[in-house]
Amino acid sequence: VHEEDNLWEKMRAVLPSPVFYLIEQIGSYGDRECVRVYLVGGLVRDLLLGIPNVDLDVVVEGDGLSFARVLAETFRAKISLHEKFSTATLYLPDGLKVDVATARTEYYEFPAALPVVETGSLKQDLYRRDFTINAMAVGLNQDTRGHLVDFFCGKSDLEQGIIKVLYNLSFVEDPTRIMRGIRFVHRYGFRMEPETKKFALQALEQGLMEKVSFSRLKEEFMLILHEENFALILENLKEMGLWERIFPEWTISEEVIKLLKEIPPTWSWVKEYLAPLDLNLVILLVLCHHCSEMQIRTLNEKFSWSKLYRSALEKISWNKERIFQELATNSLSPSGVFSLIGDLPAEAIVYLILVSDCRQRKVIRNYLEAKKNLFMHISGEDLKCLGVKPGPRMKQLLDRVRKERLDGNLISRADEMTYVKALIQRERGD
Ligand code: CTP
Incomplete structure (x- = not known):
């Protein structure tokens, strides 16, 4: 290990101090319990990029479950065990979360299935992961403290901005990694290595994504909505032909992509009038732009959204034609706009603004301005x-x-x- 590959001081500098302290403690307990302990995954990747990340993923060479129990007792953490996968999650009283796994070799009984787990070494554990940039580890025991473990040139790919799978069947075994890969591409401004892209397209063509359970697809999809560059990610996945395969109700047209890209700039002025807002709901309203009432009902059922989401999606779908017609009439007073949209959730109003032409937009903006300055004396x-x-x-x-x-x-x-x-x-x- 070269001196430059010792990340301990970098960890001290980049991570919030309670996280760094916790990591230090986990290492000491590794020595005490005579197991090799490593930090892996996203935190190591982000650490090398100088980005703080507080999602602790720990891999243990040895009995990960017993080690997790010791940590839980020491830190008075709640523990949730997933014995089938030899993993455990610790929830600490201060809100931090630690995933502890036994270094493992996994194999998949059939494509898109959940993995069957056997215990193995750190190298095997890292090899079964999604991309080289996510397959690095940092030693936590006293003798290897801060040492970067990088079997698959993850650091070099990170420096070059490359998303690359570790083995040809990566997407066959877990097709949701295609969505993850594109998410990382746009989060960090990276590119997908050509062969990796080829594997992704092949897996899509083979219809493997359709085999993934809806709950996993939904989970991955929601992670995309939380990304700053959600519009680029959704567009990129559209180019790869993903959406019609998994959510056929959505027609992600050029118009929808344009609207998605307009969300952030619109958001920045609109939040002055309509805070607090749920950005996810605005994105969903835009994605449902071309949906019929029937399709909205189907989507509501499939996704089992919250009541707020359901009602916003339904209200917009039922009323948008009428609202637009009325907004287009010249003589609408602020109170007229209030009657028309006053009862809609704020996110639905943002959607209407996005879809409006200049004139309609001005009418809504005037209304919002009047409403903002309005102070009711009586209550x-x-x-x-x-x-x-x-x-x-x-x-x-x-x-x-x-x-x-x-x-x-x-x-x-x-x-x-x-x-x-x-x-x-x-x-x-x-
Ligand atoms: N992982 C994987 N295949 C997946 C999901 C996860 O190989 N389908 C591995 C990766 O090594 C990843 C780690 O598990 O780094 C932790 O997963 P997760 O916490 O979901 O992802 P992060 O990489 O931390 O990504 P994010 O920053 O979006 O949380």
Whole structure:
């Protein structure tokens, strides 16, 4: 091991101190328990890139499960054991998470199946991984502390920006690695090594992705949405013909790609008016741009989204034509826009902005501006004093006041009170 390949000081500098301290402790316990212990995977990759990562993946040459139990006791961590895979996850009281695995050789009984696990050495464990850049380890025992273990030229690929599989059947055994690979390409601005790309396309052509369970596909898909360059990743996977294979309900047209790319710049001004927002939901609304109501229902069922997601997707799908027609009419006041979109989730409004033409966009923006500057003087408390019980009717009354305020017809608290009292009286038939 060359001096430059000792990463200990780099770890101290890059990692948050509780993480570094924990790693140091894990190494000491490795010595005490007489097992070889290594840090592997994404953390090592990111460390070499100088990026802090707090996802601890530890590989043990020896009995990983017993070692995990010792660590759990020492750190008072909750432990969840996956005995079939000889792995365990520790959840520490301060929120840190450590995955502990027994160095293993895996084989797959048939393509896209879950692996069958046997114990083996670190080198074999690293070899079964997805890409060279993810197949490096750092020693944690006293005698190898900080030493980079790099059997497959991961460091050099990292320096050259190359995503490369370790063996030809990597995507056959785990086709979701295709999505992972493209995710890394755009996260780090890397490129996929030509042969690796060829293997990926072959696996897709062989229909292997369709064999993966929906829950794993969903998991990988959600990870893409969390990436800064989600639009480029989705576009790249479209070029590879992935989406029609796994989510045929989505038509990812050129228009959809353009809309996806417009999300970040739109996001940056819109969040001033509509925070807090769930970016994932905005992306999903855009992906469903061409979907019929029927397709939305199918997707909702397949993905079993939360109630918020379902309702946003359905509301937009049912109402968007009508909303666009009305937004296109010239005479829409801010209160008119409020009636049209006031009840939609903020993410659906962002979607409407993205899809709007200049004029419609201006109408929505004016409405958002008016709404932002609007300070209602009266509240539910005032209505309670006037004998209105909390519930839908109270909301209706407040909305009526809000609309008049938006259009500038009421100015002061006294104006609002007079108006709402008149409404209540009229409804009571006085
Ligand atoms: N891994 C793999 N094949 C997969 C998933 C994971 O070989 N399909 C290996 C890789 O070595 C990876 C490690 O398991 O580095 C940990 O996986 P995970 O935490 O999912 O990925 P990271 O590489 O840490 O990626 P990210 O930064 O997106 O969390």
